[in-house]
Amino acid sequence: MSQPLEWGRRYLMVRPDHFRIDYVINPYMSTQDQPDPELTLKQWDSLRQAIVDAGGEVEVLAQRPDSPDMVYAMNLGFATADGRAMLSHMRFEPRRKESLTAADWFTGHGFALGRPGSDGVGPHFESGDAFVFGDSLVVGYGPRTEAEALKHLAIEWGIRVRGLRITHEGMYHLDLPFCPVDSTHALVYPAAFDAASQAELFGIVPDPIVLTDDEAFAFSANSIVVNETIIMPACSPRLHEILTGLGLRVVVLDLTEFHKAGGSARCLTNPLDFDLTAITAPGGEVILPT
Numbered sequence: 296m297s298q299p300l301e302w303g304r305r306y307l308m309v310r311p312d313h314f315r316i317d318y319v320i321n322p323y324m325s326t327q328d329q330p331d332p333e334l335t336l337k338q339w340d341s342l343r344q345a346i347v348d349a350g351g352e353v354e355v356l357a358q359r360p361d362s363p364d365m366v367y368a369m370n371l372g373f374a375t376a377d378g379r380a381m382l383s384h385m386r387f388e389p390r391r392k393e394s395l396t397a398a399d400w401f402t403g404h405g406f407a408l409g410r411p412g413s414d415g416v417g418p419h420f421e422s423g424d425a426f427v428f429g430d431s432l433v434v435g436y437g438p439r440t441e442a443e444a445l446k447h448l449a450i451e452w453g454i455r456v457r458g459l460r461i462t463h464e465g466m467y468h469l470d471l472p473f474c475p476v477d478s479t480h481a482l483v484y485p486a487a488f489d490a491a492s493q494a495e496l497f498g499i500v501p502d503p504i505v506l507t508d509d510e511a512f513a514f515s516a517n518s519i520v521v522n523e524t525i526i527m528p529a530c531s532p533r534l535h536e537i538l539t540g541l542g543l544r545v546v547v548l549d550l551t552e553f554h555k556a557g558g559s560a561r562c563l564t565n566p567l568d569f570d571l572t573a574i575t576a577p578g579g580e581v582i583l584p585t
């Protein structure tokens with residue numbers, strides 16, 4: 296029997312006052328295709344409102360003028376309901392200043408801060424790669440997060456971490472090919488991973504909802520579940536039927552301005568209420584696909 300997710304009711308979002316494409320660090324970005332500031336703000340606000348309408352809470356952080364990708368708050372750090380946060384150590388230098396503001400925000404809001412690395416020293420970790428699901432913290436590694444960071448997470452917090460190696464360059468964070476829906480269901484796009492990790496993925500998710508190429512590249516897995524609502528940037532009729540069949544209310548929003556830099560509903564929201572209780576492993580444990 297599936298149960299609702301234990302997290303996903305409290306989010307941090309960054310108001311897109313300085314969203315631009317100044318550099319290219321993923322295949323979706325082009326400095327020739329800039330977002331429209333007015334439409335950007337309108338789309339962002341529709342997401343904030345949809346979360347509130349679904350019974351969720353949103354905290355808003357101001358965007359640094361020097362950090363155009365900071366709107367993708369999912370990458371600021373991995374935060375738990377009991378007040379712990381693992382700060383991201385961004386793979387690419389232009390995003391590292393975001394962590395200065397994120398560190399202040401998390402400590403200012405009572406979170407005890409951990410960091411796998413900073414300023415290019417120590418393993419990279421981007422929190423868009425990490426979700427609690429089943430008995431572990433599932434972490435995507437390869438394009439952004441490095442395998443070494445998984446060890447850090449496991450040991451520092453005494454938790455079980457399962458790694459999935461991402462090999463698809465268009466799916467550079469785990470939140471692009473993977474979206475937990477409830478305790479047993481998740482949207483998954485297996486082609487994002489190497490063969491061993493695909494097998495591991497099907498071991499982790501009891502009831503996988505496998506996306507087509509078109510669904511995956513419309514960012515369908517970059518969705519968020521808030522209580523019984525799933526907020527999505529795109530939903531095919533096929534997916535709609537599956538999700539409503541699970542008792543979910545499907546809300547589809549136009550977030551296309553944010554697709555220009557390679558992110559959507561999930562990337563724009565950082566859950567603040569992950570629960571590590573079910574994934575505790577004294578001393579820490581890392582399971583990598585073999």
Ligand code: ARG
Nearest residue numbers: 321367369423468556558562
């Ligand atoms: N331009 C951003 C980057 O490449 C997009 C981040 C998308 N965020 C996410 N959680 N997938 O870093």
